Amino acid sequence: xxxxxxxxxxxxxxxxxxxVNVESLKPADDGxxxxxxxxxxxxxxxxxxxxxSAKVLGTVVRNGRDSKILVFHFKRKKQYKKLQGHRQGYTxxxxxxxxxxxxxxxx
Numbered sequence: 001x002x003x004x005x006x007x008x009x010x011x012x013x014x015x016x017x018x019x020v021n022v023e024s025l026k027p028a029d030d031g032x033x034x035x036x037x038x039x040x041x042x043x044x045x046x047x048x049x050x051x052x053s054a055k056v057l058g059t060v061v062r063n064g065r066d067s068k069i070l071v072f073h074f075k076r077k078k079q080y081k082k083l084q085g086h087r088q089g090y091t092x093x094x095x096x097x098x099x100x101x102x103x104x105x106x107x
Contacts (some may be wrong), residue, residue, distance in 0.1 A: 004040040017107035022087040058093040
């Protein structure tokens with residue numbers, strides 16, 4: 001059983017008990033997050049349904065930053081070189097339950 005959610009401009013396939021790294025989030029004071037943008041849900045293998053009302057609940061495990069990515073710009077014969085680094089922030093979320101049309105699925 002899994003759900004497909006959208007957050008931070010990306011889509012993730014999640015199941016109860018999964019650890020997912022998503023774009024940086026601001027959780028509630030108790031560390032809980034709720035994903036209300038559920039694109040699809042599957043209770044058994046081979047079927048994907050669009051639920052009428054669904055949400056995925058999770059708990060923030062930690063915030064962090066990914067490894068550095070180097071961006072290098074170069075123009076030949078013009079003596080132009082530019083090096084820039086980037087580290088994307090992320091939030092690690094433990095998916096605790098999926099609520100779909102009144103049913104609750106836990107790990």
